[in-house]
Amino acid sequence: MTRDLRSFLKLLEERKQLHRVKAPVDSELEIAEISNRLLQSGGPALLFENVKGYQTPVAVNLLGTVERVCWAMGMKEQSELEVLGTKLGKLQSPKPPKKISQAIEFGKILFDVVKSRPQKLLFGNAPCQEVVLQGDAVDLDQIPILKPYPKDGGRAVTLALVITKDVENGIPNVGVYRLQQQSKNTMTVQWLSVRGGARHLRKATEAGKKLEIAIAIGVDPVLIMAAATPIPVDLSEWIFAGLYGNEGVQLTKCKTIDLEVPACAEYVLEGTITPHEVGTDGPFGDHMGYYGGINEQAPLIRFHCMTHRKDPIYLTTFSGLPPKEEAMMAIALNRIYTPILRQQxxxxxxxxxxxxxxxxxxxxxxxxxxxxxxxxxxxxxxxxxxxxxxxxxxxxxxxxxxxxxxxxxxxxxxxxxxxxxxxxxxxxxxxxxxxxxxxxxxxxxxxxxxxxTTKIYPETDRDWGDPLESDPEVADRVTRRWAEYGLADLKLDGADPNLFGYDIK
The missing domain is CATH 3.40.1670.10 (UbiD C-terminal domain-like)
Structure with missing residues (x-):
């Protein structure tokens, strides 16, 4: 089965985690308000099928629970995230095997890397290029881009892959950055100076070249997870996505620039950034809970080609105080990082x-x-x-x-x-x-x-008091007789019986 946004929506619907909204809704403020209430309550993913002024449906809140993030990565339980983290940790800092079994285990991991290499589709056969628009036909106003908050400076794309390439060595970078629409064919991009896209722009500027850039919207969520994982392993985000999804990512070459994009994306925008050309960006509702980026100058992207699937779906999200989708993704990444951090x-x-x-x-x-x-x-x-x-x-x-x-x-x-x-x-x-x-x-x-932590000499000269602990024999007896006391049906409000115990793992 092809892994893409549509297959994930189908999976969510089969598992009763997708709600279709057929009533007319507005892409300015209303969709975000509805979605935010669902996010706060751990509600289902949403597909708005009747967005005022548009033919394109809007999908949001797909990764609004950790459970759905795991599903996007082909996992059933959160514990599997740490297994993946262990695998990535061994790739990052491999150690010489001391036993045959360790050599075999590492060989399996390397084989997984080989399986995760991107698969290239023939030019022109990609679903993301079923419709091709160039020049004046490029019109971002035809996409139902959201404006989530009243004081936002404009409509913003927030869950797209931003793809650039190092002008010196040709190595690509895939990141998830915020983009604000400026006109029918331009956007500004907000990226931190330490991110790959910003480094590529600096190198292009030094070389006196325009930076080619592609924006892939509506991709398999596992690609978003991979792009949001800044783990220092010398592997591309495409390889990471393959490791996450247990199969290579299908890529195709852009129509007008020398970049590769996910073949099954819903939309692909192709453009360039001219060194030192900027636009006024912000303000925008940020994950810190405030309006940020007020009237900042940000790199300006000029798009000259837009391709999309027939009857495309627009995938989006928005930032703000948690819980938001980015917070659910971070919880999952936390579990992946844990074995890697232990190794570091x-x-x-x-x-x-x-x-x-x-x-x-x-x-x-x-x-x-x-x-x-x-x-x-x-x-x-x-x-x-x-x-x-x-x-x-x-x-x-x-x-x-x-x-x-x-x-x-x-x-x-x-x-x-x-x-x-x-x-x-x-x-x-x-x-x-x-x-x-x-x-x-x-x-x-x-x-x-x-x-x-508990202090030891010479951090303190005082003897530390012994922690309060239940008598193990009595605690075991009480556990066995709990129903006998007539307390089996009483709720303890989630209280942990080991709250102050020292046997917690």
Missing amino acids: VSEITDFFLPMEALSYKAAIISIKKAYPGQARRAALAFWSALPQFTYTKFVIVVDHTINIRDPRLVVWALSSKVDPTRDVFILPDNPFDSLDFACEKEGLGGRMGIDA
């Missing part, structure tokens, strides 16, 4: 990026503490382990016995194990994203590490 920083047993902290601003990591100062070392190692942790402001380090996904336990560790004068350290003047208004200087801010 061996003392870390687990880590968690709370959605409420925007899935990257605060991290909670656990360690099996063996020596004084280890918590600080672990925090510093975390910040440098992977590029996406550069903008993490707060790192809280706890003992491996703490369930880092239980906020009650984390707050208890902070309250009972931290002396602010000893256990809090701050690193000033670190690079930060410009959308963080808490930073006094744009793009520059501080990091805070908090050691919430």
